[in-house]
Amino acid sequence: MYLNQLDAALKKQLKPVYLISGDVPLLIQETRDKIRQAAKKADFLQHELLQVEPGFDWATLTHLSQNRSLFSDKSVIDLRLTKFDDRASKTLLAYLESVPEDICLIISIGKLTSAQQKTKLFKAISQHGETISIWPVAPRELPQWIRTRLTAAQIKADNESIQLLAEFTEGNLLATQQAIEKLKLLHPDQAITVKEMANVISDNARFNVFDLANAALLGSTERVVRIIENLRTEGVEATLVLWALSRECRSLLPMLWQCERGIPMAQILQKEWQTRKPLLQAALTRLSYQHIMQLLPRASDIDAMIKGFRPGKYWDALTNFAIAMTGVKLP
Numbered sequence: 001m002y003l004n005q006l007d008a009a010l011k012k013q014l015k016p017v018y019l020i021s022g023d024v025p026l027l028i029q030e031t032r033d034k035i036r037q038a039a040k041k042a043d044f045l046q047h048e049l050l051q052v053e054p055g056f057d058w059a060t061l062t063h064l065s066q067n068r069s070l071f072s073d074k075s076v077i078d079l080r081l082t083k084f085d086d087r088a089s090k091t092l093l094a095y096l097e098s099v100p101e102d103i104c105l106i107i108s109i110g111k112l113t114s115a116q117q118k119t120k121l122f123k124a125i126s127q128h129g130e131t132i133s134i135w136p137v138a139p140r141e142l143p144q145w146i147r148t149r150l151t152a153a154q155i156k157a158d159n160e161s162i163q164l165l166a167e168f169t170e171g172n173l174l175a176t177q178q179a180i181e182k183l184k185l186l187h188p189d190q191a192i193t194v195k196e197m198a199n200v201i202s203d204n205a206r207f208n209v210f211d212l213a214n215a216a217l218l219g220s221t222e223r224v225v226r227i228i229e230n231l232r233t234e235g236v237e238a239t240l241v242l243w244a245l246s247r248e249c250r251s252l253l254p255m256l257w258q259c260e261r262g263i264p265m266a267q268i269l270q271k272e273w274q275t276r277k278p279l280l281q282a283a284l285t286r287l288s289y290q291h292i293m294q295l296l297p298r299a300s301d302i303d304a305m306i307k308g309f310r311p312g313k314y315w316d317a318l319t320n321f322a323i324a325m326t327g328v329k330l331p
Contacts, residue, residue, distance in 0.1 A: 007034070018035055058088065078106050209244035212224065216325035245318070
């Protein structure tokens with residue numbers, strides 16, 4: 001069964017056993033919760049959590065399923081494990097030979113291989129219940145996934161803020177959902193722009209990444225160094241700092257191209273917010289198209305450092321990048 005089919009299936013019938021497999025913790029937890037809620041509506045009021053760790057006694061499952069009185073409440077057994085070893089497979093196969101009517105068994109496990117999906121146990125679970133495979137959200141689908149979640153939370157956000165959240169969390173859906181919940185708490189009934197999104201992600205440090213970007217545009221080297229050090233000390237994510245700086249560089253490029261072709265400054269800035277015009281004018285007067293073109297490849301290098309794909313002290317590299325935006329020429 002695909003995840004998007006679960007809601008409709010639960011409305012029709014609650015199965016005695018569910019197998020949830022995958023490596024996306026948020027979606028696995030939400031799937032468990034949906035099944036538990038459906039079970040509760042069907043009067044499965046008891047809940048037993050079995051976390052399979054080294055030393056786990058599989059007789060516990062057998063005891064819970066066989067030692068039930070006539071007056072026992074119907075139960076949900078929440079079984080969580082990392083793999084199907086021999087003992088797990090034997091115990092579960094024995095359980096499935098005589099499936100209790102007053103128990104809903106939810107099994108959660110990591111991603112299963114194609115070979116594991118052909119085993120006797122997997123086929124037995126499929127026969128008696130449902131198997132649900134959880135797949136990661138593809139990068140190209142993540143903005144729409146976020147937009148759907150925001151809509152469900154009654155939050156309106158512009159495209160740029162959604163893209164920022166997608167780029168920042170990079171498929172960590174738990175972190176994405178936590179940011180959405182924080183937005184709902186901090187900004188109820190408010191349209192979310194990139195500024196609110198960045199503040200939520202950066203956890204409202206004393207300075208934010210917009211202060212840094214503005215200082216870089218103005219060419220204030222000392223302030224840039226002071227702010228970036230504060231952001232580092234406050235624990236602001238380096239990814240967010242790089243995003244703010246490289247975003248300004250990308251926006252400056254077409255403006256600098258126009259400047260070097262003699263287009264009047266007022267015409268270039270006519271569509272910009274009034275509060276940004278002095279910042280952009282200072283940068284356009286001071287910087288050149290070639291300077292920013294040479295600077296942008298460094299952003300890719302820093303991104304690779306942050307992600308561990310290449311060696312280097314990325315906070316030092318970020319500081320140099322921000323200083324270079326003020327107009328200082330670095331080697």
